[in-house]
Amino acid sequence: MINKPFRCVVLFCISVTLIACSSTQQRIDYANLAQQELDNTEVQANQWQSLNLAGEISYLTDLIQSDELDMLIKEALSANPSLQKTALTLQASLWELKKSHGANLPSVDASFDVNEEQDSDTNYAAKINISWELDLWQKLANAESASAKSLASDEALFQSSQDTLVANVMKTWLSLTSKQHAIEIESKRLSLLEANEQLIVKRFKSGLNNLEALDEARTSTSQSRANLAQYRENLEIQKRELQTLLGRNTPLEIAAQQDYPEVSYSLTGLPEQNLQRRPDLKSAYLTIEAADLNTQVAYKDMLPSISLSAALSDAAQSPRMALFTSPIWSLAAKLTQPLYQGGQLKAAAEVAKLQTAQAFQAYRDTLLTAVNEVEDALGQEKVLQQRLKHIRNALQSSRNNLTQYQTKYRNGLAELSDLISAQTTMFDLEAQLDELIYEHLANRITLGLALGLGVKPE
Structure with missing residues (x-):
């Protein structure tokens, strides 16, 4: 017959367990809500096919075919300090997972004690203790799964860091060409301005100007x-920026x-992906799952726990005799039910719930940012195509106009100032066109x- 005090303790443990289980059931499934957010997000897929981009592309590195660029990307991935820091964080997460896995396994401790008292013989004691917590409520399994989700989230963040680094290397490499073209265009402009200045000096001496x-000619020359x-200097800045991305100190x-x-590619198949290829979204979703598992662990900390232990011990008056020559073994089982800890367990569970809610909002923010980035890039793609078309037409008209002014000037039918104005317009359009070409290629990336x-x- 079970005595009354023991029966009360059992009933109390059961009631506390039921309360904790009911609290666990009140959790919101944020992971499912996040998936619904993703499913309800629509990027205008019809825009993606209207770009008329050719070529089948699977990776960023497929956008530009260049052996030199491939070597620079490989160097950046292996030596960029920021990326290496992220890789070390990923390794730390891997060890955290191994640590969580170890909590599911029995622990073994060994000890050897020496006790010496006045007027007494020295005593030696050896002991081996094996302990194991039974994972009745899958709390330890949930903690390990949470660590696994966190590791997967960090892996996705590392992938995102790699992608961003490679994109920056590609844009900076393209920018070198843009800066070099700007130098070449301005050099041609300067040569023509210097020739115009010399011509105006001669005309001024002859009283024709x-x-x-x-002064206006000298101003234009000095400004150029x-x-x-x-x-x-802009070209050197870009080289130094690329040097930093590569992790070089020379x-x-x-x-x-x-x-x-x-730089061209096709967006075939990507509408069906619905942004799920983005590693930052993967990371944010996995963070929700990890936080949800940690919430379950926090609630299960309120439940009773059972631990088993086994010990093998021996004591003697010499170290050799104490090494388990006549050991004594013991087995023990312990049931622990948290009763009162000043509200710490309840507070920890509420904090875990709020952290899961925060992770969900962070996912929504990442999703909205992703959609906005796609829409902005698509809008820029269309606008840049239109601007390129119009500036090319304007440049062709400007060149034709310059040719006409040169003919008129040689025939004495146009002023030198009109010719210089036509030249300035042409060089401005050349520089603008080259900058647009770079912006268009960079926007593709x-x-x-x-x-x-x-x-x-x-």
Whole structure:
């Protein structure tokens, strides 16, 4: 017959267990809500096919075919300090998972004691203790699963860091060509301005031009020299930026490409992916799952726990005799039910719930950012195509106009100031067109990154 005090203890443990279980059931399934958010998110897929982009592309590195760029990307992935820091964080997460896995396994401790008292013989004691907590409520399993989700989240973040690094290397490499072209265009402008200045000086000495025209010519020439100096420094800045991305501490010796490479790709199949290729979204979703598992662990901390232990011990008056020559073994089982800890367990469970809710909101923020990045890149793609078309037409008209003014000037039918104005317009349009070409190519990389095109795994 079970005595009354023991029966009361059992009933109390059962009631506390039921309360904790009911609290566990009140959790909101944020992971399912996150999936619904993703399913309800619609990026205008019809825009993706309207870009008329050719070529089948799976990774960012497929956008540009260049052996030199491939070598730079490989160097950046292996030496960039920021990426290496993220890789170390990933290794730490792996060890955290191994630590959580170890909590599911029995623990074994060994001890050897020496006790010496005055007027007494020295005593030696050896003991081996094995303990194991029974995972009745799958609390330890949930903790291990949470660590596994956190590791997977960190792996996705590492992938995102790789993708961003490669995109930056590609854009900076393209920018070298853009900066070199700016130098070349400004150099041609400066040469023509210097020739115009010399011509105006001769005309001024001959009384054919006034002082204002000469000052205006010198102003334009000096301004062009200043711009050229800045463009040259801009090129060096881009080289230093690329050097930093590569993780180098020595000057980068690299020549800019004479012409832009072709950057084109197809978005075939990506509408069905619905942004799920983006590693930052994967990471945010896995963070929700990890937080949800940690919430379950926090609630299960309120439940009773059972632990088993076995010990093998021996004591003697010499170290050798104490090493289990006549050991004594013992077995024990312990039932522990938290009763009162000042509300710490309840507070920990509520904090875990709020952290899961925060993870869900962080996922929504990441999803909205992803959609916005795609839409912005798509909008820029269309606008840049239109601007390129119009600027090319404008440049062709400007060149035709310049040819006409040159003919008229030689025939004495146009003023020198009109010819210089036509020349200035042409050089401005050339510089604008080249900058637009770079922006268009860089935006292709931005769009690929936004759609989840990443680095090909090795």
